[in-house]
Amino acid sequence: MSTVLETIDGGTRYLEKRGIDDARRNMQMLVARQLGCTRMDLYLQFDRPLMESDLAPLRENLKKRGEGIPLQHLLGQVFFHRNEFICDSRGLIPRPETEELVEWILRWDLPEKLDVLDVGCGSGVLGLSLAAARPGWQVTLADISEDALSLTRENAAALELANVSTIHSDLFSNIPGTFGGIAANLPYVPETERPTLTTEVMHDPALALFGGPDGLDVIRRFIPDAYRRLKPGGWLVLEIGHDQASQVAGFLEKSGFSRIEVKSDLSGIPRFPLAWRD
Known part of the structure; x- marks a missing residue:
């Protein structure tokens, strides 16, 4: 069973190999989205074990991000001028x-x-x-x-x-x-x-x-x-x-x-x- 930190580290390496800029931030955002928290919240949960119910959708999104699908589309939202907006294709x-x-x-x-x-x-x-x-x-x-x-x-x-x-x-x-x-x-x-x-x-x-x-x-x-x-x-x-x-x-x-x-x-x-x- 992987922890939050291990998942972030592994996903970062995967994205870096596929030429994704700012790979660590991308992976942090994907993990935070899956867990329903902020990126800052992750720092307090590095040792938290992740269940397969969280890891499976993370793997799918990680694969898509590595293929060049925009992070904003995977997150489904973007912050723009003080508000959250739905973001898709x-x-x-x-x-x-x-x-x-x-x-x-x-x-x-x-x-x-x-x-x-x-x-x-x-x-x-x-x-x-x-x-x-x-x-x-x-x-x-x-x-x-x-x-x-x-x-x-x-x-x-x-x-x-x-x-x-x-x-x-x-x-x-x-x-x-x-x-x-x-x-x-x-x-x-x-x-x-x-x-x-x-x-x-x-x-x-x-x-x-x-x-x-x-x-x-x-x-x-x-x-x-x-x-x-x-x-x-x-x-x-x-x-x-x-x-x-x-x-x-x-x-x-x-x-x-x-x-x-x-x-x-x-x-x-x-x-x-x-x-x-x-």
Whole structure:
């Protein structure tokens, strides 16, 4: 019978041999999930023997992790901006950069009541995080994927948010009205980069990743309509690829936006274009 520490050590070695980054943390998270505790709790249970009823599902998840299935999918959840979100293959695994975007928006001096639209919402982490932090806002979340929207609805229900609604829509095709703010994390990976992506990234929906030959097909189509759907004084903010800032800024200027700026993420990459409609 293996103890908690022996199980963590053995699983860590297994993951390291299969090239999994941060193998020990991964194994600790899998064990903690199986035992229904936190990673920190494990340090007080190193000598605890594990029953076969715990070891069997751990072995199965360990095998899947070694095959490149994302840790977040095996855990079934991810922590993002102060909240737990359900996480599975229906939506993109939330990236730290998107969390930076949420923090940036929430630091702005914005009205207590505001109609906000999240286009390409995926699992809903962007729009739902804004709704949770700003109860006076009405946040609409839209996606072309019904699977993604079902995940968004489950996350909204889990967070008990009453100030959100969802719409199945290809960009603005089914979305009525205008908004005070629009946020979007749209597909921006060039199709040419598909062969270079990791096994883990390829577990994300292709529909949410790839934006045509240069990665900008969806964004190029989205920006002019976004201008028309903003109220005067409204803002648009995007998350884009590492080398797309100048092109996207050009799209924004051509579409009539003013006060265009691009904020860098914590790695110094120009990641978040912001523009206003006068």
